Amino acid sequence: MSLQPKPFLSLEDWLEGERAVLEGRSEYLDGEVFAMTGASFKHNIIVMNIGRELSIQLKGRPCQVYANDMKVLIRSANAGKYPDLVAHCGEPELLDDRQDVLLNPGLIVEVLSASTETYDRGGKFALYRQIPSLREYLLVSQDQVRVELYRRGEDGRWTLMDYAGLEDRIIPLESLDCTLALAEIYDKVTLAGSGKSLNGRG
Numbered sequence: 392m393s394l395q396p397k398p399f400l401s402l403e404d405w406l407e408g409e410r411a412v413l414e415g416r417s418e419y420l421d422g423e424v425f426a427m428t429g430a431s432f433k434h435n436i437i438v439m440n441i442g443r444e445l446s447i448q449l450k451g452r453p454c455q456v457y458a459n460d461m462k463v464l465i466r467s468a469n470a471g472k473y474p475d476l477v478a479h480c481g482e483p484e485l486l487d488d489r490q491d492v493l494l495n496p497g498l499i500v501e502v503l504s505a506s507t508e509t510y511d512r513g514g515k516f517a518l519y520r521q522i523p524s525l526r527e528y529l530l531v532s533q534d535q536v537r538v539e540l541y542r543r544g545e546d547g548r549w550t551l552m553d554y555a556g557l558e559d560r561i562i563p564l565e566s567l568d569c570t571l572a573l574a575e576i577y578d579k580v581t582l583a584g585s586g587k588s589l590n591g592r593g
Contacts, residue, residue, distance in 0.1 A: 397495070458476050475502050476498075527566045
């Protein structure tokens with residue numbers, strides 16, 4: 392994400408602009424619009440891997456997973472974001488008939504990159520925590536086998552679970568009643584220094 396804000400816009404103006412453009416996306420925060428950079432090869436593979444695994448487990452259930460283009464609105468912060476992946480169970484709460492802005496995500500996934508990691512961990516997570524429906528936030532490294540799961544408890548506090556290593560590492564996602572295996576998340580991903588593509592079989 393670029394650190395250079397564009398001139399002030401209302402949330403409605405930003406949303407209208409996003410719906411009109413065919414290329415390029417931006418995120419919105421209380422009047423400022425920030426251009427988003429394109430995703431890397433590994434980033435795209437990881438997002439698709441996670442989306443595939445969740446879609447298989449959610450088939451036939453009242454749950455849905457969206458990748459890349461579903462916007463999430465954080466009303467209390469006057470912010471609009473594009474998570475890498477977002478999912479929920481139950482009836483979706485959508486902003487309007489365009490059905491491209493979700494209000495009640497249960498899970499948000501962000502794949503970390505050098506340009507976004509600090510924001511994804513800090514300011515962006517602080518915004519996401521203001522979403523009442525959000526129960527889990529998943530941060531996925533694209534340079535090493537490491538996944539961090541933040542989960543909101545009944546008392547509203549967030550706890551961190553850290554996962555690394557492909558062997559028998561299963562991540563439970565309570566918000567969807569699903570699991571993710573690290574081997575599947577990193578299937579066909581070439582990690583830095585290894586020179587080899589992981590095949591999801593250890």
